[in-house]
Amino acid sequence: MRRTVPFLLLIFSTVLAAQSVHLTVPAVDASNHAVTIGTAYFTWGQFVDNNGATVQAGQLTRPIVNGTIDVTLTASDNAGYVYTVLLMNGSTANTFKWRVPAAGATTMAQLNQPATQSGSNGNATAIQGNAVLAGTPTAANQAYLWNPANSDFELTTLGSAALQPSSAFDAAGAATAAVASAAPKWVFAYSSVQQTVPSGFASFTLHFDVNDPNTNDSSIHSTTSNTDRFVAPADGYYAGACLVTSSTSSTNSTYINVSMVHASTTTSIGFAGDGSTQTNGFGFNVPFSYFLHAGDYVYCKVNSGSGFVTNSGRSNTQFYMYSLR
Numbered sequence: 001m002r003r004t005v006p007f008l009l010l011i012f013s014t015v016l017a018a019q020s021v022h023l024t025v026p027a028v029d030a031s032n033h034a035v036t037i038g039t040a041y042f043t044w045g046q047f048v049d050n051n052g053a054t055v056q057a058g059q060l061t062r063p064i065v066n067g068t069i070d071v072t073l074t075a076s077d078n079a080g081y082v083y084t085v086l087l088m089n090g091s092t093a094n095t096f097k098w099r100v101p102a103a104g105a106t107t108m109a110q111l112n113q114p115a116t117q118s119g120s121n122g123n124a125t126a127i128q129g130n131a132v133l134a135g136t137p138t139a140a141n142q143a144y145l146w147n148p149a150n151s152d153f154e155l156t157t158l159g160s161a162a163l164q165p166s167s168a169f170d171a172a173g174a175a176t177a178a179v180a181s182a183a184p185k186w187v188f189a190y191s192s193v194q195q196t197v198p199s200g201f202a203s204f205t206l207h208f209d210v211n212d213p214n215t216n217d218s219s220i221h222s223t224t225s226n227t228d229r230f231v232a233p234a235d236g237y238y239a240g241a242c243l244v245t246s247s248t249s250s251t252n253s254t255y256i257n258v259s260m261v262h263a264s265t266t267t268s269i270g271f272a273g274d275g276s277t278q279t280n281g282f283g284f285n286v287p288f289s290y291f292l293h294a295g296d297y298v299y300c301k302v303n304s305g306s307g308f309v310t311n312s313g314r315s316n317t318q319f320y321m322y323s324l325r
Helices: 003-014 177-181
Strands: 020-026 038-044 058-065 068-074 083-089 091-096 130-135 142-147 152-157 187-190 236-246 250-262 266-277 282-292 297-304 318-324
Touching: 038 068, 038 282, 058 282, 236 250, 236 266, 236 297, 250 282, 266 282, 282 297
Parallel strands: 130 152
Antiparallel strands: 020 068, 038 058, 038 083, 058 068, 083 091, 142 152, 187 318, 236 282, 236 318, 250 266, 250 297
16 A cells, blocks of 8 residues: 555646647637737736646736637636636737637637626626726727736727826726827837847846937837846836847857846846757847736847857847837
8 A cells, every 4th residue: 555655645746747639720809800920928927727726927928820829728617707808910919808718619709708797887896806097998899808907907998008107097997099090009119239248148238329310209118328238118018029040150059049037136038049959140030929018128148169250230230129019
């Protein structure tokens, strides 16, 4: 009997492991129209899964390819609609709450939280126990969207004011004119000088000393101080990429990483690289998309086994970032 105890404990510990569910579902918007291409952003707070294990809060980004969302999430039958899902198709946003069943799903309808309203006038006061900024939908393209910055649902016009703070809405819950008409903010920066990346996998942070003149929000990136940082001017989803190139004839093991800093905590949000030897130069492009709070910043760092010298110029070593509204 003593020999069976470790085996039984192993079985018990396996049962308690988080249950992952692989979902492959057609992407549709709030009007049930197909979304053929775009990006799906997943966020969730800490919750307890079906087996009683604690799942830490997190974020995940997946592309919508050929009208399909392919993602693996932890089952939340018991926890409920813990996943906030933002679908971006160009500048059009649709937000949903998902409960992921252990049995899986073949459509978003099986995952989406049903609409919940209280009161005869259609005013919502709470959705799944979460606070709602009061307001009555007056148009077909208005809906209550989850705002992670304020941890509440806010009435907004889809595609024009999604995921804005409460100050972006008037007393009736509609988006202010300034917010509704605001264009996405973006910056494009590059390095006009070569930069020497050390050998021995020592971490090297890239700097960018020139902003493209077409940039419409230079507050995102300064060319005089902290030139490595790209700062979010407001809460919201942001996307971008870091490009690094080199003409060094032989470089061994190069890795590029885009990191985000929030409240002194650093999180990797993009990565590319190759452990083999790169000959006759190379180029690595690291895309990213993430929800940032105002004041959070991202930067690009490089590690190399042999070291190398970056190429300079607008099309060689560059970084761009833009807001998704």
